Amino acid sequence: MFSKTTEYALRAVIYIAQKGTEENKLGLADIAKAIHSPRSFTAKILQQLTAGGKIISSVRGPGGGFYISAKAKKLPVRSVLSVMGEDVKLEKCVLGLKHCSEEKPCPMHASYKLIKPLIIDLFESKTIEMLANEVSAGKSNIGNL
């Protein structure tokens, strides 16, 4: 559904929300290991998520690392997709038409439009915090082996 980059981003954000706090920041090595993502590549992704204080926060130096504010935890999962530039994917025409609309639809349009809102809602209604809590409660996991 999403690129590997975005999958790593989602897992990382959920992990940081689950394990980290401003008092207990998480290091890159810790995060990459926990979500089974390549370390250096994950660094780049975390930079994207940090840029402009959009989703996660970071501090350099000893005791530094990544964390996510209580406020940011309330953001919908979709906001992560948005930072990664993949929320547009949800809106895209199934056949890849540049102009696919009610007025000029592709042959999949009519049926796809019925479920598209459900897919979008999937990422809009769930917050980062909700997913992190799922993992904390032992109901689910983000490891990958």
Place this chain on the structure above:
Amino acid sequence: MFSKTTEYALRAVIYIAQKGTEENKLGLADIAKAIHSPRSFTAKILQQLTAGGKIISSVRGPGGGFYISAKAKKLPVRSVLSVMGEDVKLEKCVLGLKHCSEEKPCPMHASYKLIKPLIIDLFESKTIEMLANEVSAGKSNIGNL
């Protein structure tokens, strides 16, 4: 949702189903122009769809070209995804976990499993022919400008 390659494949198959018959085969140039796909790249995709007589058929030489049998027209759209190796995408874990199941789910699993069958059904219930007829009836299009 799908790769550009698969988007071209879907558009090409629908176009061939709509305009071509065994008596009136369609040439590569015609197809590529109609669906606004790069000509040579489309040739490779049509080869994939032709291989083993899976979806479309082809004949070389003058008067040759591509067409799709009446029987193949009845195939679900999903069969095209399958040939292009993208039907697995529909089954994949949203967070990219290798092992995401009821027993060991990711935090998106529970909500995603509610709509996944709808997405799959979208491509399983529609046949190539149904989409082609939509276009023939003027209800939709597969051009791209």
Place this chain on the structure above:
DNA sequence: GTAATAAAAGATAAAAATATCCTTAATTAA
């Protein structure tokens, strides 16, 4: 200050997806 730590930033590298071109094989018509 200096040394140590950890993320940011930049430069490359490798792999996969997308795209083009040239040659070969099959088919038809003259």
Place this chain on the structure above:
DNA sequence: TTAATTAAGGATATTTTTATCTTTTATTAC
């Protein structure tokens, strides 16, 4: 049989995605 036509096949090129490595900057502790 020769020429023309059209897809198949193979080689190569370009772009994007994924990944790694090195250097720089910020922060902390001493």
